[in-house]
Amino acid sequence: LKLKPRQARECAGYEDELRIAMQIYYAQVASVDHEIGRIRDGLERLGVADNTIVIYTTDHGDLLGNNGIVKNRNETRPDEPGVWFRSKASPLASSSLSPLLVTGPGIRPGTHDHPSSSVDLAPTFLELAGLEVPDPMMGQSVAPLCRGKPGPSDRPVAMGLGRRWRGIFDGRYVYVPGEMLHDRRNDPWETEDLIGRDPA
Numbered sequence: 001l002k003l004k005p006r007q008a009r010e011c012a013g014y015e016d017e018l019r020i021a022m023q024i025y026y027a028q029v030a031s032v033d034h035e036i037g038r039i040r041d042g043l044e045r046l047g048v049a050d051n052t053i054v055i056y057t058t059d060h061g062d063l064l065g066n067n068g069i070v071k072n073r074n075e076t077r078p079d080e081p082g083v084w085f086r087s088k089a090s091p092l093a094s095s096s097l098s099p100l101l102v103t104g105p106g107i108r109p110g111t112h113d114h115p116s117s118s119v120d121l122a123p124t125f126l127e128l129a130g131l132e133v134p135d136p137m138m139g140q141s142v143a144p145l146c147r148g149k150p151g152p153s154d155r156p157v158a159m160g161l162g163r164r165w166r167g168i169f170d171g172r173y174v175y176v177p178g179e180m181l182h183d184r185r186n187d188p189w190e191t192e193d194l195i196g197r198d199p200a
Contacts, residue, residue: 004066004094005189011065011085018065021085025062053104053128059118060088061095066190091159091167091176092190100142102128108148115171116142117157 001019003011011018036056043049065085088095100116119139126133127143145151159174160166167176172185181195 005191006067007065009191010067014065014084018085021083022064025064025086050105053102053107055125055128056099056101057121058098061093061098063087063090063092063094066090066092066094089161089164091165091169091174091180092182093174093184093188096159096169096174102146104128107146110148112142112145112151113171114142114145114151115154115157115169116140117159 001015001022003015003018007018036054040049040054043052043054063085067087067090090096100121117139120142121139123133123137123139123141124143124146126137127141128146133141140152140155142151154171156168156170158166159169165176165179167174167180169175173181173183174190175181179195180193182190182192183194184190
């Protein structure tokens with residue numbers, strides 16, 4: 001059980017329960033990977049893989065103990081320790097950063113750290129499909145990055161969960177007004193909350 005610093009600090013004494021939660025999560029990830037493999041095999045069998053762009057993304061990750069225990073032993077499911085550490089409703093990186101994987105014809109191998117959000121998906125999909133992006137559509141297409149070309153300029157992206165919290169991420173800092181400020185470049189595990197420490 002190799003823990004991130006925040007997990008080690010906040011889940012001390014609950015390693016066995018955290019292990020169960022992680023096993024459940026990674027089993028789910030493995031299941032999704034398997035099914036994506038079946039889809040790609042099907043595209044190959046149908047002879048359309050060379051004419052199909054495959055995009056994989058999701059709307060959130062999982063904290064897996066990065067914010068302490070979510071469920072208490074005395075709550076409704078005390079016999080299911082696997083759920084105690086599961087949570088997704090947070091601006092912390094484990095929850096808010098999610099993959100956007102693109103493969104297919106004209107897609108160049110590579111990685112990018114360009115801040116983007118779900119509002120960028122529709123214009124990206126349209127451009128990748130060779131369709132025009134309507135002027136009133138929100139978001140920025142990252143299709144050029146997928147093709148190895150210069151992409152849109154970096155800009156902060158909005159984050160939020162209904163009325164529970166709202167924040168902004170500029171590629172380095174994640175800020176939730178009055179609650180949280182993390183420098184993900186210098187503190188990738190988000191162990192130090194900088195809110196209120198430096199007015200600048």
